[in-house]
Amino acid sequence: MSAQDGVEARNARKVYGTGQEKVVALDNVSIVIKRGEFFTLLGPSGCGKTTLLRLIAGFETPTSGTILLDGTDITYDPPNKRPVNTVFQSYALFPHLTVAQNIGFGLEMRGHAKAEVDSTVEEMLALVRMESMADRKPTQLSGGQQQRVALARALAPQPKVLLLDEPLSALDLKLRKEMQSELKRLQLETGITFIFVTHDQEEALTMSDRIGVMKSGSLLQVGSPREIYTRPADRFVASFIGETNFLTGVLGKDAITLDAGGTLPLGASTQAKSGSKVTASIRPEQIRVIETDAPGSLPATVTESVYFGTDSHCHFALADGTEVVVRLQSPASGDVGLSRGQNVFLRFEPGALMVLEDQA
């Protein structure tokens, strides 16, 4: 495998409209997605995820920049010339064709022999467990079944890259979970590069090899789910992926002196200058509540406790009034035993406090 294997966008920029109505949907995005990777684009609505997919699929051409596939420039190739297939959010199954005909469509258009088309269709039907529905029309299928057909149809021509634009957003929670593991299984079995779009952060964390977090047309951070979660690049990423607490303070040597009092060690070194004012983040599950003072802990007052089933979210006020949320596992009784106004100490797990690199 050479270095350029996979999908690459180089300074891809997309501007819709002109003059007053000008929208910069993608602002010089550069990214390399490796072959065989399950890559997720994550970001709020309107941040340009679909636009990036459309550039890779060939439905749009970038205003400037290049799209490469395995090192070859495909920027201006029409969609039917690219070994890239899409699973559309609306599924876009052909209503006048049966399930089997839908799945065979791509191979047929490429002029494969009938026998070959038939055997691939059968294989695909088995892969998505839809053998019994081969002769139905799409309108006679449930949402989950249509989803499977859309997947099979996109996989049948064995593309190098599969693009999935929020394919699960129309499904209910249970079906969604099922399809998540189904997708993961298909990706591992076929070895095809998956580029998956979602704005569900949990979905992104559980399914992906790597995640790219986007915001208003820019790629903010790319990394493994673990990296993104534990080392968010900035405030936006930190708060978009999971919940988090922000604490301000002055940076010392491998430690931070919080405005709320106390000096705590940092989890990793930072590029910020010693002595500068910084923001650090810590996840709600990385804080313990203790009764008595101990080194590395801060005094706090309980302000609120919210029950969430498996866990409870307790809100605390630090000495300077900064709000901190702590996630506690709910005991059998469901009551975490903290009442409003109670004075306790919060102990931050060593190494959990991270300075955000982007202090803008």
Add this chain to the structure above:
Amino acid sequence: MFNRSFSISRLPGFTTIAILVFVMLYLPIAMLVVFSFNSGTSVAIWEGFTLEWYPRAWANEQVKDATIRSLIIASTASVIATIVATMAALATTRRKQTRGQTFVYILINQPLMVPEIVTAVALLIFFASIKVATGYQGLGYLITAHAAFCIPFAYLPIRARLEGMDLTLETAAADLYATPWQTFRYVTLPLVMPGAIAGLMLAFVTSLDDVVITLFVKSAGQDTLPTYMLAQIRRAVTTEVNAISTLLLGLTVIMLTAFFLLTRKRN
């Protein structure tokens, strides 16, 4: 269930008016059908049942000629109108509204809005000059004229069909390696087909019963069924004409039923 929404069928007198309207619309037609089986020649007095007018009408060379001419014109003109209407609908429905669009709609639907007699006179003058210049006297003029005024009838159901079509389907086809032509052939066309067939039938029926434009455009000896019947009735109302009308009515009913079934099936 208690339902507050407005319903015209609950207004007083609705049923009476509805029945009256249907009687006015269909009683004359029913009488026409009944009297086509009348053994006497009067259109007002029933003298007994007979089928003789049907074979008699068919035996009439002029009727046969007019029928064949009508069918040739209607089928050719409706096919031409449907092809043009399909292309027009493809060009006008699948893009963002532009300023020129309203103008295009008006242009296509012009025959529905301009009084038929105006179109007829205009065509007469236009074709007359061509006739003088080329010397051609054939059915081409009638076919062209019919095709032109049938376009809006074919256009409307096709446009309705295309407007309801998800454009993502064409994107999906392109994504699945279909060339633009294959996309049209295997996705767009099959999806438009029911609309196109409906349009074809509407155009066919419209052409079949046109009188005004045909009268103005036709050369001598180019009677279609409706103009022939009109000429006959001017002399005397014949039961033969009743029989032909009944047959035309039957054909129209069949076409309209098929049209209805085709446009309804999708939902």
